[in-house]
Amino acid sequence: MTSEPLESRPALPCATDETRNLVESLSGFGIPQDEIARLVGIDPKTLRFHYTDQIELGTIKATAKVAQNLFTMACKPTREGLSAAIFWLKVRAGWSEYAPKRVEEPLGKKEAAERDALTAGDGTEWGRLVN
Amino acid sequence: MEPWSLAVPDWRERIRAGRSLLPDLPHLNRAQAKRAIAIFNKLRLPDVIGTPALAVAGADWFREIVGALHGSFDPVARERMIREIFLLAPKKSSKTSYAAALMVTTLLMNERPRAEFLLVAPTVSLAHIAFSQALGMVDKNPDGFLRKRLHVQEHLRKITDRRTKATLEIKAFDTTVLTGVKPTGLLLEELHEDIHGDTWICFDADQCFPSDCLHH
Numbered sequence: 537m538t539s540e541p542l543e544s545r546p547a548l549p550c551a552t553d554e555t556r557n558l559v560e561s562l563s564g565f566g567i568p569q570d571e572i573a574r575l576v577g578i579d580p581k582t583l584r585f586h587y588t589d590q591i592e593l594g595t596i597k598a599t600a601k602v603a604q605n606l607f608t609m610a611c612k613p614t615r616e617g618l619s620a621a622i623f624w625l626k627v628r629a630g631w632s633e634y635a636p637k638r639v640e641e642p643l644g645k646k647e648a649a650e651r652d653a654l655t656a657g658d659g660t661e662w663g664r665l666v667n
Numbered sequence: 668m669e670p671w672s673l674a675v676p677d678w679r680e681r682i683r684a685g686r687s688l689l690p691d692l693p694h695l696n697r698a699q700a701k702r703a704i705a706i707f708n709k710l711r712l713p714d715v716i717g718t719p720a721l722a723v724a725g726a727d728w729f730r731e732i733v734g735a736l737h738g739s740f741d742p743v744a745r746e747r748m749i750r751e752i753f754l755l756a757p758k759k760s761s762k763t764s765y766a767a768a769l770m771v772t773t774l775l776m777n778e779r780p781r782a783e784f785l786l787v788a789p790t791v792s793l794a795h796i797a798f799s800q801a802l803g804m805v806d807k808n809p810d811g812f813l814r815k816r817l818h819v820q821e822h823l824r825k826i827t828d829r830r831t832k833a834t835l836e837i838k839a840f841d842t843t844v845l846t847g848v849k850p851t852g853l854l855l856e857e858l859h860e861d862i863h864g865d866t867w868i869c870f871d872a873d874q875c876f877p878s879d880c881l882h883h
Contacts, residue, residue: 649818653829656815665706666775666816667830 551586559583560590564598671739671748689731692739694748699776700738707733707772712764713803721768729765736769737776763793766854767800767837773852774817774828774835782833782851787840789857794839797856798824801837 555576562572569591573583584591610620625631643651657663675681675690682688707730708722715724732752739749756762770786777784786801788794802821805813818827824837833851 649815650829653816656812660810660812661705661709662810662812662816665702665709667778 556587556590559587560594560597563591563594566595668741668744668746668748670750673735673749673752687731688728689735692735694741695735695738696740696742697738699740700734703737703772703776704730704734706775707768709808710768710771710804711807711809712761713800713807714764718803718807725765725768726761729761729769733769733772737773763797763856764800766856767797768804770835770852770854771801771804771813771817771826774826774833777828777831777833777851779833779851780831782831783849784833784835784852784854785848785850786835786837786854786856788837789839791839793857794824794837798837801826801835 559572559576562575563569569583570580573580576583578586606620606624609617610624611617612620626635657666671692671694673690675688678688680686708720708725710721711718712721712724732754736749736752740747754762766786770784773784786794786797788797798821802819805817805819805826808814816829818829819825820827826835827833
């Protein structure tokens with residue numbers, strides 16, 4: 537008895553340079569992966585499997601490009617440059633009244649006791665007597 | 668350099684005349700001696716009503732010993748010229764309180780990092796009494812300085828100077844089997860061995876363990 541060969545899974549559409557550029561651009565614009573997959577005509581899981589680099593690099597490249605542009609603007613002595621500079625300093629340098637205050641780590645019990653011991657005699661007769 | 672001699676052959680006349688039993692020490696570092704006595708005087712007797720300061724309640728004969736011991740350090744040679752003191756005193760003369768006060772003073776005068784000071788008593792109950800005195804002196808310090816400066820571990824009978832990390836431990840030991848320690852200063856309380864005495868104080872005791880001291 538001979539068995540019929542099983543029908544193999546249909547070949548996946550090959551990733552071309554065109555689709556790679558498309559995925560990278562769309563990912564950089566922030567389009568959700570489900571929608572990119574639909575546009576390319578593949579399943580979202582297939583998209584993540586075959587276009588991992590494009591999905592990751594798209595966002596990085598887009599952000600870098602905008603940052604470069606913002607930086608160039610911020611360095612210009614124009615009105616737009618001033619706004620860009622203010623934005624840059626607020627976001628990157630923390631020059632903002634809304635920036636979270638840096639909270640110092642509270643000292644441990646032993647650490648605090650040792651620190652207090654060093655200054656315990658200050659201003660008293662003990663301070664003159666002991667080292 | 669030869670250690671200073673503390674011999675006073677005229678001790679009988681001195682006692683009769685109520686004079687000091689310490690000889691004149693011309694090379695005594697008076698500033699250090701004065702500083703040690705000032706620290707000693709500021710400590711308080713914890714088991715006396717009103718917890719008086721040793722400036723009032725302490726005896727002059729012991730103050731002299733405190734001064735001589737701490738003033739005997741030669742800052743140039745970096746050597747202590749009085750390395751041992753043997754003290755024979757009768758009962759009820761506050762020997763244990765003074766011993767505790769001397770060791771607390773020494774801990775505060777000490778500049779050597781991580782130095783070890785020992786107060787050794789022959790029984791646990793004596794060690795407990797001595798530690799209780801030292802602990803009381805730290806606790807009864809009115810301005811709270813000693814509580815901040817010294818870390819007391821009651822369960823170990825140990826007091827640590829937080830600045831230098833030097834320690835004072837009060838141990839109950841048979842003095843003939845005291846090993847495994849490298850003390851900078853050692854005070855043997857109630858010595859009842861070859862010689863009958865009460866307190867043997869041994870400073871810079873790196874090479875001077877009790878068994879050696881006894882044969883001097």
